Structures are given as structure tokens and as C-alpha cells.
Amino acid sequence: MERRTSNGMLDPELIARNFAEVECGLTHKAAIEESNRCLYCYDAPCIRACPTGINIPSFIKRIATDNLKGAATTIMDANPVGATCARVCPTEVLCEGACVLNHASTPIMIGKLQRYATDWAIADGRPLFQPGAANGRRVAVIGGGPAGLSAARELARDGFAVTVYEAKPLAGGLDTHGIVSFRLPQSISLWEVEQVARLGVDIRTSVKVGDDLPVEQLLQQYDVVVLSAGMGDVPPLGIEGEQLEGVYDAIRLVESTKSDTHSYPELAGARVAVIGAGNTAIDAATCSVRLGAEHVRIVYRRTKAEMTAYAFEFEFAKQDGIEFNWLTNPVRIIGDEQGRVTHLECVRMQLSEAGTDGRRMPIPIEGSEFRIPVDAVVTAIGQKRRVALIEKLGLTHDRGVVTIDRSTFRTSNPKVYACGDIVFGAGQGEAMVVSAAEQGKRTAQAISLFFTQLLDSEAEAAADVVEVHEDAAM
Amino acid sequence: MADLRVSLAGIEAPNPFWLASAPPTNTGYQVQRAFEAGWGGAVWKTLGEPIINTSSRFAAVHFGGQRVAGFNNIELITDRPLEVNLKEIYETKKKFPNHALVVSLMVEPKREKWHEIVKRVEDVGVDGLELNFGCPHGMAERGMGSASGQQPDLVEMQTMWAKEAASTPVIVKLTPNITDITVTARHAVLGGADAISMINTINSLAGVDLDSWQTIPHVAGKGAHGGYCGPAVKPIALNMVAECARHSDIGVPISGIGGIATWQDAAEFMLMGASAVQICTAAMHHGFRIVEEMIDGLNHYLDNKGIASVKELVGKAVPRYSKWGDLDLNYRVVARINTETCINCNKCYIACEDTSHQCIDRLTSESGPYLQVREEDCVGCNLCSIVCPVDGAIEMVEAEPAGAPMSWNDRMRTMANLNAGKAGMEAR
Numbered sequence: 001m002e003r004r005t006s007n008g009m010l011d012p013e014l015i016a017r018n019f020a021e022v023e024c025g026l027t028h029k030a031a032i033e034e035s036n037r038c039l040y041c042y043d044a045p046c047i048r049a050c051p052t053g054i055n056i057p058s059f060i061k062r063i064a065t066d067n068l069k070g071a072a073t074t075i076m077d078a079n080p081v082g083a084t085c086a087r088v089c090p091t092e093v094l095c096e097g098a099c100v101l102n103h104a105s106t107p108i109m110i111g112k113l114q115r116y117a118t119d120w121a122i123a124d125g126r127p128l129f130q131p132g133a134a135n136g137r138r139v140a141v142i143g144g145g146p147a148g149l150s151a152a153r154e155l156a157r158d159g160f161a162v163t164v165y166e167a168k169p170l171a172g173g174l175d176t177h178g179i180v181s182f183r184l185p186q187s188i189s190l191w192e193v194e195q196v197a198r199l200g201v202d203i204r205t206s207v208k209v210g211d212d213l214p215v216e217q218l219l220q221q222y223d224v225v226v227l228s229a230g231m232g233d234v235p236p237l238g239i240e241g242e243q244l245e246g247v248y249d250a251i252r253l254v255e256s257t258k259s260d261t262h263s264y265p266e267l268a269g270a271r272v273a274v275i276g277a278g279n280t281a282i283d284a285a286t287c288s289v290r291l292g293a294e295h296v297r298i299v300y301r302r303t304k305a306e307m308t309a310y311a312f313e314f315e316f317a318k319q320d321g322i323e324f325n326w327l328t329n330p331v332r333i334i335g336d337e338q339g340r341v342t343h344l345e346c347v348r349m350q351l352s353e354a355g356t357d358g359r360r361m362p363i364p365i366e367g368s369e370f371r372i373p374v375d376a377v378v379t380a381i382g383q384k385r386r387v388a389l390i391e392k393l394g395l396t397h398d399r400g401v402v403t404i405d406r407s408t409f410r411t412s413n414p415k416v417y418a419c420g421d422i423v424f425g426a427g428q429g430e431a432m433v434v435s436a437a438e439q440g441k442r443t444a445q446a447i448s449l450f451f452t453q454l455l456d457s458e459a460e461a462a463a464d465v466v467e468v469h470e471d472a473a474m
Numbered sequence: 475m476a477d478l479r480v481s482l483a484g485i486e487a488p489n490p491f492w493l494a495s496a497p498p499t500n501t502g503y504q505v506q507r508a509f510e511a512g513w514g515g516a517v518w519k520t521l522g523e524p525i526i527n528t529s530s531r532f533a534a535v536h537f538g539g540q541r542v543a544g545f546n547n548i549e550l551i552t553d554r555p556l557e558v559n560l561k562e563i564y565e566t567k568k569k570f571p572n573h574a575l576v577v578s579l580m581v582e583p584k585r586e587k588w589h590e591i592v593k594r595v596e597d598v599g600v601d602g603l604e605l606n607f608g609c610p611h612g613m614a615e616r617g618m619g620s621a622s623g624q625q626p627d628l629v630e631m632q633t634m635w636a637k638e639a640a641s642t643p644v645i646v647k648l649t650p651n652i653t654d655i656t657v658t659a660r661h662a663v664l665g666g667a668d669a670i671s672m673i674n675t676i677n678s679l680a681g682v683d684l685d686s687w688q689t690i691p692h693v694a695g696k697g698a699h700g701g702y703c704g705p706a707v708k709p710i711a712l713n714m715v716a717e718c719a720r721h722s723d724i725g726v727p728i729s730g731i732g733g734i735a736t737w738q739d740a741a742e743f744m745l746m747g748a749s750a751v752q753i754c755t756a757a758m759h760h761g762f763r764i765v766e767e768m769i770d771g772l773n774h775y776l777d778n779k780g781i782a783s784v785k786e787l788v789g790k791a792v793p794r795y796s797k798w799g800d801l802d803l804n805y806r807v808v809a810r811i812n813t814e815t816c817i818n819c820n821k822c823y824i825a826c827e828d829t830s831h832q833c834i835d836r837l838t839s840e841s842g843p844y845l846q847v848r849e850e851d852c853v854g855c856n857l858c859s860i861v862c863p864v865d866g867a868i869e870m871v872e873a874e875p876a877g878a879p880m881s882w883n884d885r886m887r888t889m890a891n892l893n894a895g896k897a898g899m900e901a902r
Contacts, residue, residue: 036539039863042824064539100817104864 009266010292018290019181019257023087026109031116035064038108041100046110049098051430051438052079056095060113072121073128075114080150080441081192083118084175085434086111087184090310094434122191131199132159137451140165140222142209142389145173146433147420148228149196150440151447155226156199158448163222164201167208173230174421175433177255180283182290186258210389219393219415224447227393227402227411227418228440232384237275241333242379246341250274250284250380257287268292270375273344275299275330277307281380282317288378289320296322297372301329301349301362325372327351329364333377343371386422401425408446409439419443476776477783478769480514480750483643483668483727485602487574487750489514490740490772490784491765494731494752495578495604495647497549498762502562506569511762512769515574517671517752518563520551520606521591522580522618527553530691533680535706544706545755546680548691548698550612551580556594564598574750576645579636580606580613583622588635602642605633605667607658608649608674610701620649620674626661633665643668645729648714650707651677655714656721663726670718671729671752673711675701704755708733712746716795719747735759737771744784745791799883806873807854809834809847815867818843822858822868830857849873 010018026034038060046056055074062071075082091097091111099107121128137160141148144166152162170176175189197203207213209229218225234249236242248265256264264287272288274281277300288296298317300307303326307314317324325346332345348368351360385400396403396412402423404410409417419439424431478489492515493499493508500519508516527550535544552559567575577595581587592603607623614621622628629646636644646662648655650673659670677699681690689697711732718724730748734740735756743751756764776784811822811834823845826834833851837844847858859868880888 032539039819039821041818042820044820045818100819103817 010268012262015257015262015264015291019287021087021185022182023112025119026112026116031063031113034109035060035113037101038064039100045098045100046095046108049094050078051094051432051434052082052085052441053438054078054082054095054114056110059117060108060110063113063117068117068120069124069126069128071117072124075117076121076128076195078441079434079437080153080196081146081175081189081433081437082114083122083188083192084146084179084184085437086115086118087188088175088179089432089434090312092312093310122188127195127198129153129157129195129199131156134161135159135451137161137223138163138221139224139226139447140218141226141228142218143167143173143227143229143420143422144171144193144203144205145228145230145420145436146175147230147422147436147440147443148173148226149193150437151226151228151417151419151444152201152203152440153196153199154441154444155447156196156201158444160447162201164196164203165207165209165213165218166203166205167229169206171203171205177258178251178280178283179433180254180287181258182286210392215389215392219413223415223451225393225416226440226443226447227390227395227416227422228420228436228443229386229389230421231424232386234280234379234381235384237330237379237381239330239332241335241341244333244335244341244377245339246335246374246376247333248284248376248378250276250280250378251383253378254280254283254287257291264291265376266291267376269294271373272296272376272378273299273330273372273374274378274380276380276382277302277309277324278380278382279309279313280383281378282309282313282322284378284380285317285322286320288376289322293376296320297325298322299325299328299330299344299346299372301327302360303327303351306360327362329362330377331369334371341374341377344374344377345369345371383421385425390422399425408450409443410446417443417447475773476781477785478514478772478776480784482574482729482749483602483645485515485574485576485643486572487514488572489769490744490748490750491768492516492574492576492729492750492752493757494754495519495606496754496758497547498754498757500552500554502566505562505566505575508757508762508765509566509570509573512765513573513762515576515601515750517604518559518575518577518600520578520580520609521556521559521595522551522613523582524555525550525553525613528693530693533690533700534704535680537706542704542755542759544678544680544702545704545758546678546700546702547675548611548693548700551578551606551609560594560598563595563600567599567601574601576600576602576604578604578606578647580609580618582616582618583628583632585635585638588632589639592636592639596640596642600642602645602668603636603640604645604647604671605636606647606674607632607662608647608672610649610651610675610677611699620651623647623649623658623674624652626658629658630661630665633662633667637666645669645671647674647731648672649674650710650714650732656717656724659718659721659724663724667726669727669729669749670724671731672714672718673707673732675703676707676710678702703733705733705735708735708739712742715743715748716746716792719789719792720795737768737775740768741772741775741787742791744787745789746795747789747792749785749788797883799886800881802875802879802881803885804876804878804880806875807856807870808849808852808873809854809856809858810849810869810871811845811847811858812867812869813844813846815864816845817864817867818845819863820845821861821863825857825861830855834858 040057059071059074095110096107139160139162141164144164171193172189270293272293274285285296327349328346334343347364349362387400390397402418420436480490495517499516505516531549533546534542537543609619613619646667715730727749730743731752740751823834833848862868
């Protein structure tokens with residue numbers, strides 16, 4: 001039988017079912033049982049393990065005592081994207097990993113309880129927070145992802161007039177566009193965006209700062225600018241054939257499955273190779289399966305040990321039937337006369353002895369080149385840095401990672417703060433949603449503290465002036 | 475397997491697990507099902523003058539996600555005609571001659587009423603009678619149940635009237651809604667009771683609905699106090715059984731009732747002086763089959779202890795149940811935290827720090843945080859070991875006594891002697 005070379009499309013209803021959320025929420029009974037199992041530890045290690053420091057025993061006790069609004073408020077107070085984090089946090093290495101019951105029975109399902117409480121708040125619809133009394137200061141936030149939303153919400157609660165500039169038509173950043181729907185339905189992230197908007201934050205979408213709006217204008221019109229523009233698309237592999245039809249960027253591939261326009265690639269029956277072994281590569285692979293791909297493999301130049309994807313994501317991918325080709329490096333993408341991908345040429349690799357930095361480098365094995373017949377190639381080797389924007393703002397950076405004061409998130413321009421993925425990398429920060437949320441929170445705290453201290457010092461100066469006048473009068 | 479047969483004032487039963495007089499023993503169908511399931515005896519739901527029951531009768535207290543920590547009811551005595559009950563009692567006893575079939579009775583405190591009901595019930599063939607002086611709701615408003623059970627003279631007199639007519643053993647069921655249960659127990663004995671059973675239910679209101687502000691349960695918008703039972707009342711019942719068991723003026727067999735849900739509960743009641751036990755809530759929660767687990771558990775316990783008959787348990791712990799004034803004030807226990815087993819939930823720390831004697835330190839070693847008791851400051855209150863969620867993580871260990879054994883009563887006696895000596899000296 002002739003293999004089909006042109007890829008087909010699945011029934012949109014089937015696609016919708018394929019992308020429906022995998023994990024079920026807890027039933028009321030399960031939530032009551034699980035919340036009652038929590039020991040309500042004192043100085044609980046789960047709180048310390050949560051980057052946003054959610055008072056976990058407290059919100060769980062509130063679930064157990066039928067106070068879901070209290071539970072949701074506790075969660076969302078500490079983490080403005082707490083509903084998203086309930087679904088996407090690697091809980092087994094964070095809160096649940098720290099649960100003392102790991103040593104006695106089984107850890108509390110903190111993520112699922114968090115989801116139970118935030119799902120209640122979403123269904124309830126009433127706002128959990130109120131804006132602070134206006135303090136007359138204006139803040140512009142560049143990028144409406146988790147870090148920017150978090151900063152915006154905290155600033156609004158402190159009385160700042162906040163405007164968020166979001167390049168895409170919908171805010172939420174990777175929560176809205178980049179996390180696969182079967183882990184995180186878009187509606188969850190959009191609810192979090194709505195919560196921020198309801199505090200009076202002006203969220204202006206489809207505005208690309210630097211292109212649609214000059215940075216000078218922002219710097220002039222606002223007292224403070226928060227830069228939380230994240231990262232860009234997947235950078236080029238730098239190999240032949242990247243322009244061929246059937247080569248996709250993993251970030252865009254995932255995004256296409258989350259948009260209403262159904263602009264996702266036609267992968268039904270296709271053989272897909274995903275390049276890279278991070279969480280985005282897994283997302284691209286599992287999305288490909290759900291788009292109907294017949295066979296999906298992950299091609300990675302190092303081994304499982306160096307893979308950056310979470311263990312649970314790796315397991316999830318294996319359950320989806322995804323093949324992992326370790327120590328395999330793509331060297332060329334080959335196409336047919338119509339310019340469509342037909343093969344991925346790879347070379348086998350081996351790991352060097354550990355170098356001075358302790359890392360084992362992958363080295364090609366000479367003459368081991370081979371071709372994998374494929375219909376699509378998806379690249380997932382990281383994300384581009386926002387160098388152009390950073391340079392327009394005139395900020396000091398290290399290869400696109402904005403340099404900040406680690407305690408205040410202040411950049412080289414005292415008026416500009418930066419948080420989230422734009423400061424991640426070069427040994428700085430974490431790439432988790434929950435870390436971005438915490439950074440946004442701390443950035444807002446630093447900004448509030450700065451203006452409070454400014455007011456105090458102005459008041460002191462004024463008092464000094466009065467004293468001088470009194471002295472003069474004597 | 476151990477011998478589980480028991481005898482209560484001459485009433486023989488294949489095991490100590492009897493169903494208490496309550497909804498589970500309402501009909502012949504139910505009691506026969508219970509005997510088939512393995513229950514050793516049953517006390518038939520109270521017979522008396524015709525009554526009418528309300529709709530909406532039971533309520534429960536749930537705790538920490540667990541159902542039925544406590545149970546409350548406003549159901550009265552049987553609402554079925556006496557003739558029907560008597561016919562079914564007769565049939566049941568005929569089918570199960572070796573099971574204990576006792577019938578609970580409640581009538582107005584009148585001699586002829588007691589004589590009449592005792593005769594009618596004994597005529598159909600029963601193993602014994604239980605006088606219901608305990609139900610705290612409904613019937614008490616008509617001068618029966620706990621209303622008469624709270625008056626020692628009425629307990630004594632009515633017991634006497636029942637005894638005048640009875641040829642089978644008479645058990646008097648006592649109410650806990652009283653200051654000192656040994657008083658009514660003694661009066662039951664004075665009236666001629668062959669045995670006493672306790673406790674009946676405790677006055678209770680199960681709760682208030684936070685949406686409607688109705689009582690739980692409510693009957694057409696009104697509530698009334700009910701009778702409380704279930705696991706939550708066990709310690710109250712156990713104490714009352716023990717107080718009666720150790721009382722030298724009581725001296726009749728006891729049927730233990732109150733929150734018994736497992737074989738362990740039953741064994742504890744028997745160790746504290748009960749010859750057999752009565753159970754209701756556990757059966758209402760799980761069905762009659764729960765008795766299989768009770769029988770099996772008790773059997774294995776006795777076998778492991780090398781005890782041939784369950785009768786050997788009866789009263790064995792009573793001599794240990796003393797008075798506070800006789801406790802040794804110089805005895806000391808202290809808490810010791812096993813850091814190997816401890817999971818560092820810090821519940822002991824905060825409990826001690828906030829609500830006890832501030833003697834647990836949070837320390838850090840190379841391997842991480844750990845908890846340690848400053849034994850010199852520990853008063854041995856047990857709180858830390860109570861709140862600790864992990865078995866074996868906190869042990870209460872005996873410490874060097876503060877001196878030779880001395881109780882408060884010893885101390886008072888010694889001081890009285892000293893004062894007497896001094897007074898004698900002064901008088902000279």
C-alpha cells in the first residue's frame with residue numbers, strides 16, 4: 001500500500017475531544033476526604049516549597065470546612081495565576097514533594113485541591129479582590145503573561161493605575177497560548193486575565209511595544225515600566241531545509257491548537273519528528289498525536305538524563321505512544337520537488353567525558369548519518385530572546401536576558417523593572433509559571449516600597465524645611 | 475477460637491453482642507435477620523401504650539469527613555400494636571431459642587400498668603425484661619423514660635412493681651442525664667433489679683442548618699431535643715459503667731451500652747465491668763453484618779491473649795479505676811520524640827507552645843530540622859503524643875519519680891496526722 005504523502009485533517013469535533021482536559025477535577029466527596037487528610041502542619045514545608053508561598057494548610061482547611069471562597073482567596077492572594085498553577089505546576093517537585101505525608105503515607109493532592117477551590121471561584125464568578133485607593137502613580141506593563149499579570153494585579157491592589165500592553169489579541173501569555181489545552185484550557189487563563197481587568201487594570205491587546213507604540217512614549221507617560229515580555233518563537237536550528245513546507249515551530253504549533261480559528265497544521269496520518277526534549281517538545285509531540293499524527297518521535301542529541309522535560313511529562317508522552325530517539329542530532333531536513341518535507345537526516349551522537357563544567361557534551365559519531373522518513377518536523381529547541389525590545393529600552397542584558405537587581409527586579413534603568421521569562425536564563429531565575437507569578441508579585445512589592453519610601457523621604461524633607469523655618473523665626 | 479458465650483443475670487447468649495432496644499429491633503423480621511447475621515441477643519424496641527412518631531427523626535454529627543461520629547434521634551417507643559409485637563416476639567423466640575431475647579418496657583409509673591405489661595410479655599416467652607427509664611425525649615415529657623429515671627425513688631418503686639410480676643430477670647436501663655448515675659443504679663438494685671444497663675441516650679441537639687436556621691432535624695419547622703449516641707458518647711458511657719461496676723452497693727451485672735462500634739470498644743466495656751454489651755448506632759450505620767467483624771476481632775484478641783472465655787474479661791480493669799485523690803503525684807512520664815519516625819509536621823510543637831508547657835524545641839542539625847522535648851520542663855500531659863499523626867513518633871516514657879509514691883489523699887492524711895500530733899503536743 002502506498003503511503004499517503006499529503007497529510008489530512010481530522011473532524012474538528014474529534015480534535016476538540018482530543019484536546020479536552022485530561023485530568024478530572026475532584027468531586028465534592030473526594031475534596032472533602034482529601035482536605036480532611038491534610039495534617040494542617042505548623043510552619044508547613046509545602047508553603048516553603050511553593051514559590052508563591054501559598055498558605056496551603058489554610059486553604060485546605062477552608063475546603064474541609066466548606067469555605068471555598070476563603071480557600072480560593074487564600075490561593076489567589078498569594079498567586080494571581082493560582083488557577084493555572086493548580087493545573088500546570090510540577091507539584092511533585094514543589095508543594096506535594098515537600099508534604100510531610102511523603103514519609104508516612106501518600107502526599108496530599110495539593111494541586112487538585114487548589115484546582116477544586118479555584119474552579120469554584122471561576123464558577124462563582126464574583127471577584128475575590130478589590131483595587132486599592134488610587135495613589136496617583138501610573139505603571140505600564142509590557143507583556144500580559146503570568147509575570148506581567150501578577151505585577152499588574154498587585155500594583156492595582158496597591159492603588160497604581162496600571163496599563164498592560166499585550167502584543168497578542170488575548171492576554172495571558174504562555175498560559176493562554178503556550179500550554180496545551182488538555183493540561184490547561186484557555187478559559188482558565190482568561191479568567192485570571194479577567195480578574196486582573198476587574199481591578200481596573202487597562203489591558204490593551206494587539207499592541208506591540210516598540211513597533212506599534214514607541215518605548216520613549218511609555219517611558220515618558222508612566223512613572224514606572226514593568227518589562228515582562230517573555231520570550232519569542234523557537235530559534236532556527238541552523239540547518240538546511242528549515243524553510244520547507246511541513247517544518248513547524250513548536251510554540252506556534254501549540255498556539256494554533258489553542259486558538260479559535262483552527263489554524264493548526266494538518267497532521268492526520270503524518271509521521272512527525274519533534275526536535276528537542278524540553279517540556280515544549282513534549283507538548284508539541286502530544287499535540288501532534290492529538291492532531292491525528294500516525295507516528296511521533298522526539299529527536300534529542302543528548303540522553304534521557306539530560307532531558308529538561310519533567311518526569312511526569314515524559315511519562316505522559318510515553319503513554320501517548322511517542323518514541324524517543326536519544327543521542328540523535330538532526331543535520332538536514334530533506335524535501336521533495338514540491339518543497340515538502342520527506343526526510344530528516346540525523347547523525348548519531350555520543351557523550352564526551354565530563355568537561356571542566358561537569359557537563360558531558362554530545363559529539364557526532366562520524367559516518368553515522370541516517371535518514372528518517374517524515375512528513376513533518378517540529379522544532380522545540382528553546383525560545384528566542386527579545387533582544388530588539390530590550391535594546392530599544394536601552395537596558396543592560398546578557399544575550400537577551402535582562403540584567404536586574406535580584407532583590408528589587410530593577411533593571412539598569414531605575415524606572416524600568418523586569419520579571420518573568422525575560423529575566424530567565426544566564427543562571428537567573430526559573431521558567432515555571434509559578435516563578436513568573438512570584439516575580440511579578442515581588443516586582444510590584446518593590447515598586448510599592450520604592451514609592452512609599454519616596455513619600456516618606458519627601459515628608460521628612462518637608463519637615464526639615466519647616467524646622468529650618470522655625471529655627472530662622474526664633 | 476475462644477468461647478464467646480456470656481450470661482447476664484442468668485440470661486444466656488452465644489456472644490456478648492446484643493442489639494439495643496432501638497429502631498433495629500422494631501420487628502420480628504429485623505430481629506430474626508440480626509440473629510441470622512450473628513448477633514448474640516436483642517432487646518426488643520420498647521413496648522408501651524400506643525404512640526405516634528414524627529416524620530424526620532434522626533440526625534448525625536459528622537466529623538472531619540467521617541460520617542456518624544455521633545447520632546441523635548427523636549423517635550419514640552414502638553408505634554406498632556402490642557399484639558403484633560407480642561406475636562412476632564413469640565415467633566422469634568421459637569425460631570431462635572438459644573439467643574437472648576429481652577423486651578424493653580415503658581409504661582406510666584403505675585403499679586397495675588407495670589404488672590399488666592410484664593405479664594403480657596412474659597406470657598409469649600422471653601428471656602428477660604428491660605425497664606426503659608432512659609429515653610430523654612418525647613416520652614419524658616409524659617412522665618416516662620428519663621423523667622422517671624431521673625428520680626431515684628421512682629426508679630426503685632417501678633423496678634419493684636415490675637419485679638412483683640416478673641418471673642424472668644429484670645434489667646433496669648439508666649439515663650445518663652443525671653448528676654450521679656450510681657444513685658439511680660443503687661435505687662434500681664434496692665427495687666430488686668437483677669441487672670442494670672447503661673447508658674441510654676444523652677440530651678442533644680444535633681445541629682442548626684446554616685442556610686435555613688432550622689434545627690437538625692426539624693419537624694415542620696420545629697425542633698426538639700433528642701437522644702445522643704454513637705462513637706462520640708463512648709467515653710461517657712464507659713465511665714458510667716465503670717463507676718457502677720466498682721461501687722460496692724450496686725453489685726449486679728451490667729449490660730454496657732454507648733458508642734460501641736468495634737470489638738475493641740466491646741472489650742473495653744467488658745474489662746470495665748460489663749457482662750455483655752448492647753449496640754445500635756454501628757448497626758444502623760453499617761447493617762447487621764458488622765457483628766461478623768466484632769465477633770472475629772474479639773475471637774482473635776482473646777486467642778492472642780490466651781484467654782479461653784470472654785467471661786474472663788469481665789471487670790478485670792475495674793480495680794485500676796480509682797479516684798483522682800489516690801493517684802501518685804510523684805509518678806512522672808515525659809514525651810520523647812523519635813526523630814527517625816517523626817515527619818516534622820510540627821503539630822506537637824505548636825500544640826505544646828500555644829496550649830501546654832512550651833517544652834518542645836525546634837532545632838536544626840546537618841540532616842535538617844528536628845524536634846526535641848526538654849524533658850525537665852515536660853509535665854507529661856500527653857498532648858504532643860495525642861496530636862502526633864504518626865504512630866510511634868512520640869512516646870510517653872516513664873521518668874525518674876519525683877519522690878516516693880504519694881497521692882493527694884496520702885498527703886492530706888499525713889498532714890492531718892502531723893497536725894493532730896502538734897495539737898496533742900500543745901494540749902500537753
